[in-house]
Amino acid sequence: MPSLSEISYNRDECISAVREYYNFLVGMYLDEAEVVEPPPGGWPSITTATMxxxxxxxxxxxxLRHLxxxxxxxxxxxxxxxxxxxxxxNxxxxxxxxxxxxxxxxxxxISTESASLYEILPPHVVSITKSPRDWTTLLIDTELGIGLWYECPGEVRDWPLREKVLEDPYDYEEDEEQAEWRGECGAWSIPDFFEVLKDQFRELKFVPKSPRAVVDVYISEGVAFPDMIEMLQGIYREHGWPDMEKYRKKDCLKAVQKALKERYPRLADSDWVEEE
Incomplete structure (x- = not known):
């Protein structure tokens, strides 16, 4: 496991990791048109004054200006x-x-940092997510150079494919409140952090049920509708996932919606329209 002394923050590396993550999602289910790139010089609305x-x-x-x-x-x-x-x-x-x-x-x-964290996160830590009901909060620490998943499922925190940060927060944080919330996180170097997220899709722990909605095996539908999750996992594998050379994205998403409408109509995306 890497120690914090072996990890450093690099802005360009972080931006590249986010961009590569979006490209990965486009390959699986995301519409490429949903990704917007900053203009030269960055987003004009994001300045030290406005933020x-x-x-x-x-x-x-x-x-944030250049993501x-x-x-x-x-x-x-x-x-x-x-x-x-x-x-x-965004x-x-x-x-x-x-x-x-x-x-x-x-x-x-509150919408980005969660009701639990918004009053205690330090200035150098920023959320990259919004989540209903505080279900998933993902953070970037620009001093330590790590990505953090708050209240990370135990199966992910001990994810065998990526080495998490070695140190216990109570060993490097003098402020107990800061150590406490960090102790609730899975923590990885920023490149590995985004690879952990990709791994959830590769292993079909995260499962897109349309081009805009993702369920998982850890909460909600994964618990209440395990047969549905298994059905969706099977459809993705039948269409070549996770081999990107064999995966048939368009056919797969169409098959996912067809199966949901037939077996779980309440959970299907009623507004989904197949691309021409």
Missing amino acids: APLGKTDEVVSL PYIREKNDDMYNVQTAAWCYFT WEADASLLIRDSSCVESVK
Whole structure:
């Protein structure tokens, strides 16, 4: 397992990891048009001035200014989930919201950092997700150079394919409150952090049930409808997943919707339209 002394933060490496993660999702289920790249020089709405109400460091602002994002819709129902039960935060949209109404800062922090963490996260840690009911909160620490999954399922925290950070937070955090929330996280170097997320899809622990919705084996449908999860896993494997050279994305997503409508109509995406 790598120690923190062997890990360092690199902004370009982090941006590349996010971009590669989106490319991976496009290969599996995501519509490529949902990914938006920053203009040269970064997103104009994301500046130290506009982001000041959030209390984040200049490095966090610089990172967010240059990240690609997923298009944000007016209704969460139509937003695209980029991990199980959560959306990756479109900080360009949130920055624009703060420009229009700075009183929204608390709601932005709660929706991204969770009700449990928004008052205690340090300025150099930023959330990259929004999640209903605080189900999935993913964070980037721009000082330590690690990605953190808050309240990470035990099966993932001990994920055998990637080496997690060696140190116990209580060994390097003097503030007990800070050590406590970090102790609830799975922690990896930033490149490995995104590989852990990809692994959840590769192993079909995260299972897309449409081009915009992802369920998992850990909570909700994975517990309440295990047969549905097994059905979806089987469909993906029948269509070549996870071998990207054999995987037939369009046919697979069509088969997923057909099976859901036949066996679990309440859980099908009623608005999904097959691409021509």
